[in-house]
Amino acid sequence: MKVKEVAELFDISIRTLHHYDQIGLLTPKEVTDAGYRLYSEENLETLQQILFFRELGFNLKEIKKIINNPSFDKHEAFILQRKMLMEKRNKLDKMIENIDKTLKHITGEIHLTNKERFEGMNMKFNEYEEEARYRWGNDSIDNVNFKLSRLSTEEQHDLSGRWDRIFHNLASLRNRTPQSKEVQAAIKEWYDFLNDNFSQYSLKSFYGLGQLYIQDERFTKNIDQYGEGLASFMSEAMKVFAVQQKRGHINEHYD
The missing domain is CATH 1.10.490.50 (Antibiotic binding domain of TipA-like multidrug resistance regulators)
Incomplete structure (x- = not known):
């Protein structure tokens, strides 16, 4: 796939993909004589994991270190990323629930103790x-x-x-x-x-x-x-x- 197609598929900018290439984070499988970057299926898998790591708060330097480690296992990483995202979702769900209860507390519908007001905010x-x-x-x-x-x-x-x-x-x-x-x-x-x-x-x-x-x-x-x-x-x-x-x-x- 060409860089424009990859950018549209993952909803990221072409400039971002160029930057990933420049810093050695995601190097296209091939560059044509005309200068077109071509991405393989393996490149797409790597990009997917990069974006998951970004969502989880990792910086680019740390991501590069992780995926370039000889012991890096893509399958294991996907499993771990899923666990981390589930944990993040659970925490967000608890915080949203806390906001809903706090709004009711403000309007006098319910009464929250100080401890209850900070549940889900560890x-x-x-x-x-x-x-x-x-x-x-x-x-x-x-x-x-x-x-x-x-x-x-x-x-x-x-x-x-x-x-x-x-x-x-x-x-x-x-x-x-x-x-x-x-x-x-x-x-x-x-x-x-x-x-x-x-x-x-x-x-x-x-x-x-x-x-x-x-x-x-x-x-x-x-x-x-x-x-x-x-x-x-x-x-x-x-x-x-x-x-x-x-x-x-x-x-x-x-x-």
Whole structure:
């Protein structure tokens, strides 16, 4: 198919297809002597997946990295994309339902509690995304979002539950010293949880994250909901953890 035909079939602009070719994201199977781009059936499959990834919020750089990976499996990707789109649709359905209920609440037809007003609007893992992108780069956050998007609703609830349990446990240990074995075991659990489910934290970045807990009032307020002074307590415990793991070389690298 010629570029114009592909553009009409997928309802995208010819300029977009030219751009995809220029950045090496979608190279036509053949270019005629006259300069016409010709797209194969395989090209169309790839374009379909690119557009699905775009709909799911992936940037072009990340999409290129995914589809050019030697281990990339098209069939598996379509299955995953379907799951992600279903999850996105379910979330949108819940938010639409929430809007309908809120409109009735405003007109006095029903009464919503504060909790009910925010049903379907779980932003727990995205609250500081903009700042995280600034601090650690788009690729790291895109990878985190990709990991989270692959989780089922049940798995996301389990992840959220483990998050809460770790914070409640740390809050219960605030009367102990940050150096105590119990506190350090709890902080190690937090360190492992972050590395297993979000991004790879070096000891230096983990220490820096702890400093952010007390330097940024948004983090402090959010963490202290689990117990007054928890942010400061965790920050100190995270520093101790980094000190112990670095075997006393903390002064050179972190202080």
